[in-house]
Amino acid sequence: MTYPRLIIDTKKIKHNTETLVNLAAKNGIEVAGVTKVFCANKDITKAIIDGGVKYLADSRIENIIKLKEFDLPKILLRLPMLSQADEVVEYADISLNSEVKVLEAISKSAIKQGKIHGVILMVDLGDLREGIYCGEEIFSTIDKIKDLKGIELLGIGTNLTCYGGVIPDENNIGRLVNIGKEIERRYGIKLQIISGGNSSSVYLLGSKALNGVNNLRLGESLVCGTETAYGKRIDNTYNDAFILEAEIIEAKTKPSVPTGKIGMDAFGNTPSYVDRGIRERAICAVGKQDLDDTSIIPLDEKIIILGASSDHLIVDVTDSETNYQTGDIIKFKLKYGSILKTMTSAYVDKKII
Numbered sequence: 118m119t120y121p122r123l124i125i126d127t128k129k130i131k132h133n134t135e136t137l138v139n140l141a142a143k144n145g146i147e148v149a150g151v152t153k154v155f156c157a158n159k160d161i162t163k164a165i166i167d168g169g170v171k172y173l174a175d176s177r178i179e180n181i182i183k184l185k186e187f188d189l190p191k192i193l194l195r196l197p198m199l200s201q202a203d204e205v206v207e208y209a210d211i212s213l214n215s216e217v218k219v220l221e222a223i224s225k226s227a228i229k230q231g232k233i234h235g236v237i238l239m240v241d242l243g244d245l246r247e248g249i250y251c252g253e254e255i256f257s258t259i260d261k262i263k264d265l266k267g268i269e270l271l272g273i274g275t276n277l278t279c280y281g282g283v284i285p286d287e288n289n290i291g292r293l294v295n296i297g298k299e300i301e302r303r304y305g306i307k308l309q310i311i312s313g314g315n316s317s318s319v320y321l322l323g324s325k326a327l328n329g330v331n332n333l334r335l336g337e338s339l340v341c342g343t344e345t346a347y348g349k350r351i352d353n354t355y356n357d358a359f360i361l362e363a364e365i366i367e368a369k370t371k372p373s374v375p376t377g378k379i380g381m382d383a384f385g386n387t388p389s390y391v392d393r394g395i396r397e398r399a400i401c402a403v404g405k406q407d408l409d410d411t412s413i414i415p416l417d418e419k420i421i422i423l424g425a426s427s428d429h430l431i432v433d434v435t436d437s438e439t440n441y442q443t444g445d446i447i448k449f450k451l452k453y454g455s456i457l458k459t460m461t462s463a464y465v466d467k468k469i470i
């Protein structure tokens with residue numbers, strides 16, 4: 118056995134996906150399953166396909182390429198790099214876009230490759246990450262791209278609660294839906310996709326705020342069982358599909374406050390400490406290169422996370438009923454940030470069950 122090791126329960130991920138796909142279907146919404154948090158791992162991708170997603174979506178073209186063997190339409194989530202237009206057309210069926218210059222390049226590549234590439238135009242409803250912010254620019258962009266060969270405007274979309282923390286609601290989602298209607302009216306076309314955001318829109322499922330939306334791009338809610346507007350658990354989902362196992366390399370009794378003059382820690386921050394007196398501490402062989410120590414939760418609830426450096430995770434095991442020794446394994450549930458990092462780290466063994 119190699120540690121650190123990530124145990125991934127694909128049955129739980131499939132179950133979560135079914136729950137969300139069914140919930141979304143009641144609103145007439147199809148789910149694009151977002152694979153980036155698990156680096157487009159094939160077994161996990163199979164689980165979300167079995168769970169009923171209608172599209173596969175990822176922010177990186179490298180991951181989209183990994184998904185080649187799956188038949189579902191693939192959406193590139195991050196705005197395409199101008200330098201990657203050829204790969205985007207070759208491997209993705211659809212991409213999210215906001216730049217005319219890039220769409221012109223995609224059009225050229227599509228003509229060259231004899232393909233029609235689907236485009237979802239991104240609208241910024243105030244979160245201030247990607248998308249066209251102002252209404253008139255949306256129409257001027259469509260004016261410029263409507264005659265480009267090799268691309269088809271499939272619809273519009275938005276992304277919220279990513280940079281600005283703006284929560285989707287009836288007002289901003291309503292604006293998106295109205296912009297869609299106005300496009301259909303002005304250009305006499307039918308938009309196939311109105312994509313109303315990510316896992317932060319999940320809390321609106323079942324309400325009329327999502328009326329007119331027919332697509333959501335979901336990642337975190339499928340793997341973690343939480344919606345991301347308020348961080349609430351979603352009924353009938355698991356939050357422990359990913360369990361990290363780390364091995365203890367030192368278990369010793371020490372004070373809880375360092376001795377000596379305090380300078381900077383390994384990452385250039387000035388640390389602060391809670392004085393709990395003399396405590397039993399354990400060091401696990403895993404660190405910030407593999408995880409985010411603020412997004413891991415010990416299964417043993419009596420363990421306190423003290424901190425981490427690149428390769429060491431330090432925990433306080435004093436209150437636990439277990440007498441942890443060097444060589445023992447400590448298990449953690451992971452939140453989004455640590456699923457992302459453990460999946461990305463080449464030093465973490467992955468075991469699919």
Ligand SMILES: *Cc1c(COP(=O)(O)O)cnc(C)c1O
Nearest residue numbers: 151194276315316334335336337
């Ligand atoms: C990552 C991403 C998503 C998925 O977000 P979750 O919060 O994981 O559901 C959706 N859309 C875009 C554009 C993204 O980059």
